[in-house]
Amino acid sequence: MSHPAERRLSTSVLIIGSGGSGLRAAIELADRGVDVTVLGKRPRGDAHTSLAAGGINAALGTMDPQDSWQQHAADTLRESYLLADPRTVEIVTRGAAQGIADLEQLGMPFARESDGRISQRFFGAHSYRRTAFSGDYTGLSIQRTLVDAAEQRGVRILDDVYVTRLLTSDGAVFGAYGFVQQDGTRVLIHADAVILAAGGHNRIWRRTSSRRNENTGDAFRLAVLAGGRIRDAELVQFHPSGIIEPETDAGTLVSEAARGEGGVLRNARGERFMERYDPVRMELSTRDRVALAAYTEIAEGRGTERGGVWLDVSHLPREVIMERLPRVYQTLLELQMRDITREPIEIAPTAHYSMGGVWVRPEDHGTGVDGLYAIGEAASGLHGANRLGGNSLIELLVYGRIVAASAAEYSAALTAQPRSRAAEDEARAEVDGLLAADGPVNVRVLQRALRELMTRYAGVVRSEEGLLAGLAELDRIEGQLDDIGVHPDIAAYQDLAHAFDLLSSILAARATLQSALERRETRGCHNRSDYPEQDPALRVNLVWSADGGVVREEIPPIPEEIAALMSEVSVDGKLVE
Amino acid sequence: MSTATLDAPTQDDAVQSFTVTFIIRRFDPEVDDEPRWQDFDVEMFATDRVLDALHKIKWEQDGSLTFRRSCAHGICGSDAMRINGRNRLACKTLIKDLDISKPIYVEAIKGLPLEKDLVVDMEPFFESYREVQPFLIARSEPGAGKERVQSVADRARFDDTTKCILCAACTSSCPVFWTDGQYFGPAAIVNAHRFIFDSRDDAAKVRLDILNDKEGVWRCRTTFNCTEACPRGIQITQAIAEVKQAVMRGKP
Numbered sequence: 120m121s122h123p124a125e126r127r128l129s130t131s132v133l134i135i136g137s138g139g140s141g142l143r144a145a146i147e148l149a150d151r152g153v154d155v156t157v158l159g160k161r162p163r164g165d166a167h168t169s170l171a172a173g174g175i176n177a178a179l180g181t182m183d184p185q186d187s188w189q190q191h192a193a194d195t196l197r198e199s200y201l202l203a204d205p206r207t208v209e210i211v212t213r214g215a216a217q218g219i220a221d222l223e224q225l226g227m228p229f230a231r232e233s234d235g236r237i238s239q240r241f242f243g244a245h246s247y248r249r250t251a252f253s254g255d256y257t258g259l260s261i262q263r264t265l266v267d268a269a270e271q272r273g274v275r276i277l278d279d280v281y282v283t284r285l286l287t288s289d290g291a292v293f294g295a296y297g298f299v300q301q302d303g304t305r306v307l308i309h310a311d312a313v314i315l316a317a318g319g320h321n322r323i324w325r326r327t328s329s330r331r332n333e334n335t336g337d338a339f340r341l342a343v344l345a346g347g348r349i350r351d352a353e354l355v356q357f358h359p360s361g362i363i364e365p366e367t368d369a370g371t372l373v374s375e376a377a378r379g380e381g382g383v384l385r386n387a388r389g390e391r392f393m394e395r396y397d398p399v400r401m402e403l404s405t406r407d408r409v410a411l412a413a414y415t416e417i418a419e420g421r422g423t424e425r426g427g428v429w430l431d432v433s434h435l436p437r438e439v440i441m442e443r444l445p446r447v448y449q450t451l452l453e454l455q456m457r458d459i460t461r462e463p464i465e466i467a468p469t470a471h472y473s474m475g476g477v478w479v480r481p482e483d484h485g486t487g488v489d490g491l492y493a494i495g496e497a498a499s500g501l502h503g504a505n506r507l508g509g510n511s512l513i514e515l516l517v518y519g520r521i522v523a524a525s526a527a528e529y530s531a532a533l534t535a536q537p538r539s540r541a542a543e544d545e546a547r548a549e550v551d552g553l554l555a556a557d558g559p560v561n562v563r564v565l566q567r568a569l570r571e572l573m574t575r576y577a578g579v580v581r582s583e584e585g586l587l588a589g590l591a592e593l594d595r596i597e598g599q600l601d602d603i604g605v606h607p608d609i610a611a612y613q614d615l616a617h618a619f620d621l622l623s624s625i626l627a628a629r630a631t632l633q634s635a636l637e638r639r640e641t642r643g644c645h646n647r648s649d650y651p652e653q654d655p656a657l658r659v660n661l662v663w664s665a666d667g668g669v670v671r672e673e674i675p676p677i678p679e680e681i682a683a684l685m686s687e688v689s690v691d692g693k694l695v696e
Numbered sequence: 697m698s699t700a701t702l703d704a705p706t707q708d709d710a711v712q713s714f715t716v717t718f719i720i721r722r723f724d725p726e727v728d729d730e731p732r733w734q735d736f737d738v739e740m741f742a743t744d745r746v747l748d749a750l751h752k753i754k755w756e757q758d759g760s761l762t763f764r765r766s767c768a769h770g771i772c773g774s775d776a777m778r779i780n781g782r783n784r785l786a787c788k789t790l791i792k793d794l795d796i797s798k799p800i801y802v803e804a805i806k807g808l809p810l811e812k813d814l815v816v817d818m819e820p821f822f823e824s825y826r827e828v829q830p831f832l833i834a835r836s837e838p839g840a841g842k843e844r845v846q847s848v849a850d851r852a853r854f855d856d857t858t859k860c861i862l863c864a865a866c867t868s869s870c871p872v873f874w875t876d877g878q879y880f881g882p883a884a885i886v887n888a889h890r891f892i893f894d895s896r897d898d899a900a901k902v903r904l905d906i907l908n909d910k911e912g913v914w915r916c917r918t919t920f921n922c923t924e925a926c927p928r929g930i931q932i933t934q935a936i937a938e939v940k941q942a943v944m945r946g947k948p
Binding site for chain 1: 760861
């Protein structure tokens with residue numbers, strides 16, 4: 120049986136990424152009767168959404184009647200250190216209840232209260248109980264529900280397709296190009312509109328909660344080469360507790376619940392170090408503060424030999440651990456043979472979520488490139504300098520609906536679509552070129568070097584000196600691209616996928632380093648040792664373009680009814696250096 | 697040695713490794729008429745998984761070894777295989793839990809068409825799955841922007857069967873399925889159960905009719921192979937029994 124060298128497909132709306140945001144948009148398009156095709160580089164059941172554990176936010180007001188979407192918006196804006204776009208925040212929080220209802224309609228098995236309401240619990244820094252969940256596998260349940268619903272509607276989902284380029288002509292998108300990872304078959308897809316739902320860039324750090332080929336910055340590169348821009352690339356959430364060993368699983372999360380249930384943090388000297396950073400909230404302080412504290416302890420030589428600190432739950436009753444932290448118990452037992460009811464866990468901060476992303480308009484998530492939209496972790500605007508747990512999942516549901524509607528209208532309004540043979544040939548030639556690369560340099564070695572440099576120079580704490588050193592190192596890595604070798608074996612074209620992952624990672628790293636240089640202040644997740652204070656003049660978003668330029672973008676004022684509900688942003692315990 | 701923490705790292709935590717022999721059932725349709733067994737010696741740690749061994753073989757010894765894998769932590773369901781005669785996920789099977797004094801046999805799951813090495817054609821499996829309409833079919837309308845209510849007991853009714861990851865370990869361990877592959881198989885019934893017993897769903901009768909077919913639930917002989925094979929610990933045989941009762945008496 121011979122395969123065609125190139126498959127050619129055509130669809131009204133093409134979605135790149137089969138995680139929660141891509142599938143939610145696909146379902147909406149199918150319900151509107153619009154032809155839609157979804158491409159994913161991973162199997163649909165195993166998109167990154169499936170790893171989310173905790174929950175999904177909406178101010179339903181059924182658990183706490185005082186809650187309102189305005190309060191949810193106020194909490195989100197406050198915790199974003201005022202860098203979230205108030206329009207985006209309003210759209211998400213206002214639409215959140217509908218998002219939950221939609222998901223419930225699609226069959227999501229939410230946990231329930233005794234009278235049948237959807238159960239909601241507290242999450243860090245929320246004023247009320249507004250986090251709905253399904254055990255400690257909420258993301259998996261959402262992903263499964265959306266896959267079932269998409270298949271029910273006959274949505275065409277193609278797994279294992281790696282997209283290498285968006286195709287544009289005269290500033291408008293007309294499709295995408297890529298290849299099937301299993302056998303190398305090329306795929307050329309013509310589409311009226313394209314929705315980019317391909318995740319963030321947190322896999323470009325050494326320790327990360329993303330798996331090998333996830334969140335390598337693909338969406339950044341695809342958007343930028345098509346004419347899009349990146350907003351706030353420097354704003355990356357570091358989760359305080361990722362495991363250190365085994366190396367292959369470094370960065371795997373120990374849920375925040377471990378601290379929530381009474382877990383204690385100690386440095387290698389046995390000191391309960393949160394006393395020095397946030398004596399009131401201690402271990403229950405916000406993610407950015409706990410991550411910074413752990414980072415500082417390690418950087419100043421009070422960490423463990425392997426570069427971590429201890430998270431100890433062994434003083435808790437065994438039943439509490441088994442009942443409230445079953446996944447943590449199971450994970451540590453499997454990965455480290457460690458019984459957390461007896462021993463502490465060695466942890467270090469781990470890159471977790473890209474709060475910045477492709478620049479989009481708040482109202483429809485258009486990217487400024489005609490016909491191209493971005494959504495989910497690939498997009499930006501909701502989280503600012505610190506993300507509230509549970510907000511990213513609701514963003515998928517709210518914007519999935521909105522972006523699908525916009526793309527459907529755009530498609531319907533097209534009277535003709537210019538295509539470009541040159542763009543198609545360029546995409547083909549790029550893949551051909553990499554397949555012909557036969558140099559001595561291993562792609563994965565470069566990828567590892569890039570992740571090391573990001574961890575060293577653009578981790579929890581940054582400085583001008585370090586960021587410049589990082590950029591110089593990045594130039595050296597990029598300079599070696601001419602000498603790489605790409606050797607797909609007979610089993611699969613993984614090596615080619617890794618080469619493209621590397622190209623995306625390099626672009627995402629450059630955007631991050633250059634934006635971080637420009638943010639000469641300390642705010643939320645972004646800590647500058649040379650600028651330890653927050654600078655009111657930098658209450659702006661930073662927008663990066665392919666030429667390396669970073670421009671400031673004003674953030675519109677917060678509506679009065681929401682501003683009135685915001686309490687003061689405390690910077691106590693922010694940077695103890 | 698009371699100051700051990702300040703000394704150079706002590707070597708007693710240098711973990712011991714073992715040479716483990718894997719005997720893998722290989723098949724390349726382009727070359728082989730019949731599958732053949734091939735030995736590989738691999739250096740492993742007690743905490744490694746069988747999936748790590750397969751990776752090591754692929755990367756260091758034989759790049760042509762073909763298997764499916766994705767998440768590597770028991771969620772995606774892509775690496776179910778037969779390990780020492782038992783269906784398990786390669787990514788969840790620790791070396792320390794196997795008897796490494798003897799070779800470890802690894803082969804593709806049974807009952808589905810073998811494509812290459814450890815990869816089978818999953819299409820017949822997913823065909824059965826799709827036939828039971830594995831999605832919520834609800835006619836009740838709770839009003840715009842509102843949720844439907846569901847009691848805690850009703851939610852608990854189908855909790856166990858929401859855990860399925862569609863790895864096919866159960867279906868491909870079922871002797872009835874092996875005989876002719878016509879039987880729907882445990883996984884399809886588990887996923888029908890998930891919706892039949894969801895109080896919000898209105899299509900139980902449709903699914904029960906489908907499963908009342910001669911290739912449906914009645915072919916289950918309660919051998920419990922499926923329950924033993926399930927990497928998620930779902931009480932599959934019990935779920936099938938509940939579906940059988942519902943066929944006879946209607947949805948409770």
